[in-house]
Amino acid sequence: MQLEQSTYTEEQIKQAIEEAWQELLQEADAEDYSLEEYLEHYRKYWDEPDFPNDIPEIIIRAVEKLIGKSLAWYCELVRDPSGFTGEYSFIVVDPQTRKCLTYRQFTFDGVNVHYFLSVAGTVIYYEDIIRLVIKLLNQIQPELVTA
Amino acid sequence: MDREKVLQALKKAQGEYDIKDLDRFVREAWEEGDVLYAEIVAELTERAIEILFDQHFLWVHIVESEDFEEWIPDGWYSFVAVHPETGQCLTFLKDPVHSGKSRSSFRARIRSADDAVDAVTRLAELIEQNLKSRAVE
Numbered sequence: 001m002q003l004e005q006s007t008y009t010e011e012q013i014k015q016a017i018e019e020a021w022q023e024l025l026q027e028a029d030a031e032d033y034s035l036e037e038y039l040e041h042y043r044k045y046w047d048e049p050d051f052p053n054d055i056p057e058i059i060i061r062a063v064e065k066l067i068g069k070s071l072a073w074y075c076e077l078v079r080d081p082s083g084f085t086g087e088y089s090f091i092v093v094d095p096q097t098r099k100c101l102t103y104r105q106f107t108f109d110g111v112n113v114h115y116f117l118s119v120a121g122t123v124i125y126y127e128d129i130i131r132l133v134i135k136l137l138n139q140i141q142p143e144l145v146t147a
Numbered sequence: 148m149d150r151e152k153v154l155q156a157l158k159k160a161q162g163e164y165d166i167k168d169l170d171r172f173v174r175e176a177w178e179e180g181d182v183l184y185a186e187i188v189a190e191l192t193e194r195a196i197e198i199l200f201d202q203h204f205l206w207v208h209i210v211e212s213e214d215f216e217e218w219i220p221d222g223w224y225s226f227v228a229v230h231p232e233t234g235q236c237l238t239f240l241k242d243p244v245h246s247g248k249s250r251s252s253f254r255a256r257i258r259s260a261d262d263a264v265d266a267v268t269r270l271a272e273l274i275e276q277n278l279k280s281r282a283v284e
């Protein structure tokens with residue numbers, strides 16, 4: 001799998017995701033099944049309310065475990081006229097400084113400034129969860145250092 | 148937050164959107180499950196806040212829906228506001244239910260003009276609190 005660069009190894013990220021998943025299972029008092037099995041069901045039934053809501057929990061918990069810090073966050077399940085698109089858009093805030101860690105602004109032409117409050121990604125397969133965890137880590141880690 | 152000021156801000160925002168009857172507009176957004184109307188209700192709420200504070204903020208809002216498949220608005224809205232210069236989240240809130248947890252969004256039910264006044268009032272108070280407490284806790 002081709003991954004974006006991260007300060008964490010793929011193994012560390014996978015372990016954090018697995019721990020997050022196990023936590024969710026325990027809290028829901030659910031039977032033991034793997035995240036891959038869960039994602040198989042998710043791909044079939046993602047338009048049912050419970051399924052997409054678990055994904056942001058897994059992703060944020062994994063990020064929190066890796067950075068060793070609790071976060072305040074909000075996740076939008078992105079929709080288009082045909083329904084949920086599979087895309088998750090995260091806004092992450094440092095609870096200590098109240099700084100929005102996913103906020104960034106940049107310009108393409110040196111004149112017009114574009115503002116972004118969230119980091120988004122589509123989740124269909126297990127690898128997509130890893131990618132989104134890395135994407136979030138890459139965005140929020142430098143912000144945590146400078147906060 | 149002064150109710151009279153909130154009413155004035157909402158009225159001004161209402162004028163900008165050319166809405167004649169706010170109560171009817173907000174009710175239709177909910178009762179008829181009109182997504183476009185609901186989006187305008189959310190924008191109107193944000194605009195009223197900006198009028199109150201006399202400054203622009205960066206916003207994300209969600210028009211919520213009980214029906215996950217059909218996406219029919221249920222009269223609930225979530226808002227995230229960020230200060231464009233400092234990057235500070237202005238809708239940050241320590242969760243009163245889950246101690247130690249915190250939230251980055253403000254959630255309100257807006258199904259009537261009264262609800263809109265209440266939502267703008269509470270949202271303005273939250274933003275005011277966050278603007279005041281910029282220091283690390």
